[in-house]
Amino acid sequence: MYEAVAAYPNGDTTVSRYAATASRYGFSGIVVRTREAEFDREAIYDRFGVDVVRGIEIDADSPDSASGSIGNFRRSATILAVNGGTNALNRFAVEQDRVDVLTQPMQNNGDFNHVLARAAKEHGVRVEFDFGPAFRQTGGHRVQSLQSLRKLRELVLQYDTPYVVSNRAESHRHLRAPREFFAVGEAIGFSKEMIEQGLSEWERLAGRNRERMAESFIAPGVKCGRYEEDS
């Protein structure tokens, strides 16, 4: 299971510290949302046994500028996410094959519906369940966030949309272990299997994209190299 985090300079914690905490908590990897974050993937893996995935989360005002950023950064990031939150951005993101994850679709005035859920499935865009408010907020804001999570969950289950789960940590102190995710998820109406699927989806995405970005890759099922031995 992997978790996706915002690292220094966007967060209060460096990538390696996240890795140290994640390894104690039982995660096998982390996805870094911050483009500017610096890290040495191999040194971190040797030290903490945690896989670090280079990601980017595009935070744009409009679909036009998001589209430009996708073109610029798609090649440099293993996982590319678009931060949603307006109807125009949500609509744009779920219709892009080049986008891996639509994050925070329900924040601010954003909304999600059956049309977007179908489009996300068709284009293989994962929708993010943002557990941050469930862990870190109280009162009315949390109530609204839980309502949004519920609506999103019902749509995702109905239309079989792919999804990821994260609590959007901005510091290693925001990280919570997978079992804590299961417990909180069950308290707010998710099944344990669903949370596990959502946390593991980051790992599957990273594996798939690394394979695609490898030089030997030509198209799904086609690659450069020697013939496979007949079994």
Place this chain on the structure above:
Amino acid sequence: MKHLPKHFRQRWRYIAVGIETDPDTDIRRKDLQRELWYSAGNLLGDPGSADVDLTVYSCRFEDGVGEAVIRTRREETDRARAAIACVSRVSGTAVGIHVRGISGTVRACEERYLGRAAGISEENDVAFANGRHPAYRRDGLVEIQLPSGFVGATELDIEY
């Protein structure tokens, strides 16, 4: 009052948690207890909060890291874990909190899961982000004090 017959007594579980926060912050038992009750009340409501109980038994804290034993009813460990996970701040400071394990007795809980916190071994200036900043080091982990607040790092991030 005469105590209950043994088969009728409440069965408890003891949850060992590790806590970390800023190195210059101290957390006392009653602060943690208050946040746990708030968290349980907010997440589970009053009836749920009464069911999970969440009494802090022991709480040791030093130099920004600590550990505690929290009691809950045997049937409620999952909900207790959820309420503990939702403690995000204690006395206004962000805390990391992690359930290390659950035991049937306080003694087993302490022997198996507690006693790991390493104190701060060194305080000195380190090079980080184009400058030198005061930092606290513990067990390969480094808390660097920038003007904006503490940044969590490890020895891999700093230059000597």
